[in-house]
Amino acid sequence: MNAKLKRVSLALAITALMAGCSSGVKLEDAPVEDRGATSTPGNGGTTGNPNISGVAPVNLDGSARDGAGPVGVARIVYFDYDSYVIKGEFQSVLDAHARFIKASPNRKVMIEGHTDDRGGREYNLALGQKRAEAVRRALGLLGVPDSQMEAVSFGKEKPAVQGSTEDAHAQNRRAELSYR
Amino acid sequence: MTTDRTPSSLSPLAALPHISRRHAVAALAASSAVPALAQFRVEIKGVGLTQRPIAIVPFRGEAQSPQKISAIVQADLERSGEFLGIDASGVALDESTRPDLAQWREKKADSLASGSITRLGDGRYDIRFRLWDLVNGQDLGGQSFVVTEGDLRLVAHRIADYIYQKLTGERGIFSTRIAYVTKAGTRFSLWVADADGENAQSALSSPEPIISPAWSPTGGQLAYVSFESRKPVVYVHDVSSGRRRLIANFRGSNSAPAWSPDGRTLAVTLSRDGGSQLYLIDAAGGEPRRLMQSSGIDTEPTFSSDGRSIYFVSDRGGAPQIYRVPASGGNAERVTFTGSYNISPAVSADGQWLAYISRIGGAFKLQVMDLKSGSVTAVTDTSADENPSFAPNSKLIVYASQQQGREALMTTTLDGRIKARLAGKSGDIREPDWGPFQKQ
Numbered sequence: 001m002n003a004k005l006k007r008v009s010l011a012l013a014i015t016a017l018m019a020g021c022s023s024g025v026k027l028e029d030a031p032v033e034d035r036g037a038t039s040t041p042g043n044g045g046t047t048g049n050p051n052i053s054g055v056a057p058v059n060l061d062g063s064a065r066d067g068a069g070p071v072g073v074a075r076i077v078y079f080d081y082d083s084y085v086i087k088g089e090f091q092s093v094l095d096a097h098a099r100f101i102k103a104s105p106n107r108k109v110m111i112e113g114h115t116d117d118r119g120g121r122e123y124n125l126a127l128g129q130k131r132a133e134a135v136r137r138a139l140g141l142l143g144v145p146d147s148q149m150e151a152v153s154f155g156k157e158k159p160a161v162q163g164s165t166e167d168a169h170a171q172n173r174r175a176e177l178s179y180r
Numbered sequence: 181m182t183t184d185r186t187p188s189s190l191s192p193l194a195a196l197p198h199i200s201r202r203h204a205v206a207a208l209a210a211s212s213a214v215p216a217l218a219q220f221r222v223e224i225k226g227v228g229l230t231q232r233p234i235a236i237v238p239f240r241g242e243a244q245s246p247q248k249i250s251a252i253v254q255a256d257l258e259r260s261g262e263f264l265g266i267d268a269s270g271v272a273l274d275e276s277t278r279p280d281l282a283q284w285r286e287k288k289a290d291s292l293a294s295g296s297i298t299r300l301g302d303g304r305y306d307i308r309f310r311l312w313d314l315v316n317g318q319d320l321g322g323q324s325f326v327v328t329e330g331d332l333r334l335v336a337h338r339i340a341d342y343i344y345q346k347l348t349g350e351r352g353i354f355s356t357r358i359a360y361v362t363k364a365g366t367r368f369s370l371w372v373a374d375a376d377g378e379n380a381q382s383a384l385s386s387p388e389p390i391i392s393p394a395w396s397p398t399g400g401q402l403a404y405v406s407f408e409s410r411k412p413v414v415y416v417h418d419v420s421s422g423r424r425r426l427i428a429n430f431r432g433s434n435s436a437p438a439w440s441p442d443g444r445t446l447a448v449t450l451s452r453d454g455g456s457q458l459y460l461i462d463a464a465g466g467e468p469r470r471l472m473q474s475s476g477i478d479t480e481p482t483f484s485s486d487g488r489s490i491y492f493v494s495d496r497g498g499a500p501q502i503y504r505v506p507a508s509g510g511n512a513e514r515v516t517f518t519g520s521y522n523i524s525p526a527v528s529a530d531g532q533w534l535a536y537i538s539r540i541g542g543a544f545k546l547q548v549m550d551l552k553s554g555s556v557t558a559v560t561d562t563s564a565d566e567n568p569s570f571a572p573n574s575k576l577i578v579y580a581s582q583q584q585g586r587e588a589l590m591t592t593t594l595d596g597r598i599k600a601r602l603a604g605k606s607g608d609i610r611e612p613d614w615g616p617f618q619k620q
Binding site: 180 | 275308309310321322323324325330331333334357372374379381382383384385386387388389391392405407408410411412417419420421422424431432433435436449451454455456477479480493500521523524537539544566567610611
């Protein structure tokens with residue numbers, strides 16, 4: 001191989017190395033005498049992967065577990081379609097939770113808003129947030145300090161029941177109180 | 181084998197005589213190979229389409245290779261809506277042989293690609309191809325690659341990109357990647373797949389939901405919402421290393437991440453000050469800056485490609501509609517006016533198109549708006565479309581939908597004429613996000 005061809009091969013090798021090993025080399029330019037010129041290390045592109053399109057998997061296990069809430073008291077508030085208003089029938093439930101939370105400053109409640117499965121995921125997340133915040137405000141009116149509450153949303157991601165019936169929708173439009 | 185071996189037309193390879201000899205022998209041996217079948221379903225609607233007929237000849241050596249390069253290339257080109265595959269099964273031809281023009285013209289092919297794949301001593305593969313203009317009998321050049329087995333599909337997509345660019349003058353998107361989320365049983369996974377949905381690799385697997393993946397402008401990182409801590413928080417995840425950074429974990433919900441085109445800023449929806457509102461946050465982390473103050477829900481921000489505006493969804497007018505606001509804040513102007521539920525905006529890289537989901541009579545349907553004229557086209561006949569995302573060449577949209585009661589990822593041309601169902605992992609599949617062009 002003459003010096004000029006060697007230089008070309010080296011340039012190609014560097015180009016290929018910089019761009020990752022699957023970068024194409026113009027067929028006309030493909031060096032033949034020295035096949036190694038287009039060859040780059042198999043792991044040239046990324047760290048820890050044998051090829052440049054590699055993805056390193058991350059596996060998560062075990063969700064946080066709920067703590068105990070007030071004994072014998074429901075932990076779910078249901079909402080009407082397209083509504084963010086707490087119905088009168090849930091007032092006694094919220095009263096009992098308010099008493100329980102206020103009984104110990106160490107107690108912290110997460111209020112998790114949910115929607116039925118119709119519509120977009122992010123928009124439903126915002127709607128679920130409205131439900132959670134409605135419950136947070138109601139508990140605030142009952143004297144629960146803001147520092148002991150956090151309103152979050154799961155949108156439509158964690159339905160209580162599967163299915164697209166009216167009954168399923170009704171059971172999924174809810175806010176859950178969970179103690180951590 | 182009908183091979184017209186005109187030395188002058190083969191000048192590039194004439195310099196490689198020993199290679200040509202070897203190929204000729206191998207090509208004969210491969211002529212009995214079983215043709216690879218395209219494994220993708222492409223649905224074509226409408227008439228009067230002008231598609232370029234192209235023959236992708238099975239690559240010599242392909243029958244013994246782990247990937248059927250020619251089938252992947254052909255499916256890529258067909259999915260673009262701009263090509264029609266011409267049957268080339270059983271043909272023995274590679275990059276070193278000139279196709280018989282008369283024979284291919286008879287088959288109504290305007291262009292042809294042929295090549296070879298050879299396993300090297302070190303276990304890697306040498307892939308070569310050449311593209312021919314059959315109408316003018318012109319050699320349109322070719323490329324060669326040396327890669328590991330894991331990058332063979334990437335090479336096939338790069339070949340499709342080369343062909344697409346040579347024949348249409350526009351950049352191909354076949355070697356880009358798509359991120360999506362599946363739910364299988366109680367497990368949620370975030371996948372990084374080839375643009376055809378194949379070759380999915382798990383980036384994250386969690387017992388809690390994952391939503392709203394968004395590729396960084398360089399294609400190396402994904403921002404997304406994870407519920408792993410039993411509330412929505414925003415992570416930025418480097419996909420090749422698996423390294424993750426918490427970007428938004430404020431009191432309340434943190435969601436809807438969107439990258440600015442320069443990759444320096446993320447727009448997010450936070451409820452930390454009450455209600456769902458838009459904030460800008462440094463990609464390196466830090467204190468969020470509130471973009472606007474509104475009485476209702478503001479969410480689903482997405483930057484225009486010039487970085488100057490942010491499109492988003494707001495119910496400030498009573499029902500969710502798409503608005504646009506300067507990225508520096510200021511007055512928002514309404515963009516959608518038809519219907520009472522318009523969400524999930526996506527803007528094409530060329531700035532010309534807005535894709536979004538509209539609720540029409542209880543069905544959720546993908547719409548495409550021409551931002552210059554404001555005219556809107558419904559591009560699907562399905563009723564549970566979600567989450568559109570543009571290919572970086574602004575020519576295709578990927579979206580989630582339902583087919584026969586199962587979630588599916590679909591691609592469509594902007595006029596809705598060519599649709600393809602992407603291959604994907606089993607389980608409910610959703611939240612696609614089309615990544616940027618990769619560095620060549």
